[in-house]
Amino acid sequence: MDFNLSKEQLMIQQMAREFAEKHIEPVAEQIDRENKIPDEIIQGLAELDLFGIPYPEEYGGADGGYDGYVLAMEQIARVSGGVAMTLSAHCLALSAISVFGTEDQKKKFMTPCCKGEKIASFAFTEPATGSDPKQLTTTAVKDGDYYILNGTKRFISNANWPGVIVVFAVDSETNKPTGFLVDKWCDGYSISEPWDKMGMHGGQLLDVYLKDVKVPAENVLAGPGMGYPILQLGISFGKVGVSSTALGGILAAYEEGLRYSKEKMHRDKPITKFQSIQLKIADMAIKYEAARWLTYRLGMLANNVKDPRQFAKEAALTKTFVCDTMVEVARISMDIHGSYGLMNDYKVARIYRDAIIGPQIEGVADMQKMIVAGVTLAD
Ligand SMILES: Cc1cc2nc3c(=O)[nH]c(=O)nc-3n(C[C@H](O)[C@H](O)[C@H](O)COP(=O)(O)OP(=O)(O)OC[C@H]3O[C@@H](n4cnc5c(N)ncnc54)[C@H](O)[C@@H]3O)c2cc1C
Structure with missing residues (x-):
């Protein structure tokens, strides 16, 4: 067991972080306000192969694996949940085609999408x-x-x-x-x-x-009548994207809460002097680490799915935990901000609005628990 990222994984993480900070962060508020991703961002993501990270080069992908995908998505979601959502939904479709498509279907439909010329x-x-x-x-x-x-x-x-x-x-x-x-x-x-x-x-x-x-x-x-297996496995792969998006949101909420707690002064001292704030910071750190390793693990598992039922369970439990945790961490971060956290001028308000989407998508939270229980009880 090795919890260190490899050289390649670190490169993907750093590349996505640099692009996100340099190009997406400056327009993140605008994207939120206008509900539109500027064309330059789409082009930039395409140039860095971020539309096809986990897929083979022969279909236009970057061959970066789902582990690389998770790392990149976390960094993009850290600055814009909406941009990450777009990539996640796109990869949900591409993963289904990648697993179930014929050679011709993959070449025809995946290639322009992996290159970012089209979006699935x-x-x-x-x-x-x-x-x-x-x-x-x-x-x-x-x-x-x-x-x-x-x-x-x-x-x-x-x-x-x-x-x-x-x-x-x-x-x-x-x-x-x-x-x-x-x-x-x-x-x-x-x-x-x-x-x-x-x-x-x-x-x-x-x-x-x-x-x-x-x-x-x-x-x-995959043939007539094969919708169920496509849905089961395809949506499990989709949960890798949704979990990574929520993970980036947790990191953003954590960082915003930490930053605000160091800047906000009470009687000439930052509010970090209060033990109640220190407890909130500890809670955010604990929740981020737990969510992080669960999501990274899901990325590694997605690279080599041997049993679709077991993978469905792993994806469901990860997605539930990480999406629920994003809601909790966003809430803690808002509490640290006091009333300022309720103002749309503050990033944490956007993070909270983003957070409450996660538990409802790619299968609502209760359905995830039914998948986890169903597979566990059948074993
Ligand atoms: C941001 C976003 C992006 C989305 N993108 C896509 C997309 O790209 N493609 C796509 O197809 N969909 C997409 N959706 C839709 C989303 O996946 C569904 O809305 C979601 O799966 C829930 O379905 P529903 O709203 O119909 O809820 P319902 O299925 O009607 O569920 C309503 C409630 O009933 C409960 N419930 C339902 N069935 C059962 C059961 N059998 N037993 C017990 N309880 C049950 C649920 O837990 C839930 O609490 C998206 C939604 C959002 C918000």
Whole structure:
């Protein structure tokens, strides 16, 4: 067991930290205010291969592994949860294609996305459900060598960008959920206005309307009726991104609380003189370290998944702990700030708004516990 980062891991971490501090940090407030990531940031992320860190070079990726992905995401999320969310949702789709796609599908759909020329989406959620695949209502009717897709997908990240979208629909032959690789902005594809969500701004969330979208049968992912395994494993990989995003948020909340406690004076001394503040600082440090090693471990596990069920358990428990911990640490940091923490002029208010998103996405917190209990009890 070695808890030291390798030379390559340190390089990825440092590269992401430098880019985040130099380029994203100066516009982080603007991204939050305008709910839009400037084009220069997207280009910069692409130039550094940050859209394809864990994927093989043959598909345009950086071959940095999920361990490298976690380290980079933490640093990006430390300055902007919205930018990290965008990358996380993109990688959720790419990981599903990377595991379940054919060689041709990977070359065609992953390559432009790994290079950052396009941004991927993953469309499971519908107005009726975000948790239960049996309630999917989007249909895919076989018509010769094509499928015709109809339905509405809700809360879909990155649906406004061109690129591949992995759409889950019930196909007419198996009557089961099936994954389809669809080009966004093809005929019959349209989107809503962005949802006005309370945090993670910049990462846009839209509804997707599919009206008689014609998809070649060769774009079925892993075969008709294979939607469940794609969802189980794909979303587990997605939790690596969501956990890393929350980890970066924990670090940001911790650093903001620490900085404020050293600057805020009471009777000419910083409030760190109060034992109550010292206890809060200790709590933040403890929670950050616990979340950090759990998330790094998940990155290492994602590099070599042997048993999808066990990996689903590890991803679910990590995601639950780290996302809940971000809410707790953001709250502690706000308490250190007193009323200033409630003001939108202070970064910690943004971090708190970002924090409360995590427990609800890629499977709500209670569903994660059901996965953990289910796998544990079955063993
Ligand atoms: C920032 C953000 C980004 C997102 N990006 C995407 C995306 O890219 N793609 C995508 O497909 N979706 C995306 N979503 C949607 C998100 O994944 C879902 O909203 C989420 O999984 C929860 O689904 P729901 O809102 O329909 O809740 P529901 O499934 O309706 O759950 C509501 C409540 O009921 C409980 N519940 C549900 N089922 C059960 C059960 N069987 N047993 C016990 N309790 C249960 C839940 O725990 C929860 O408390 C995103 C959402 C957000 C906020």
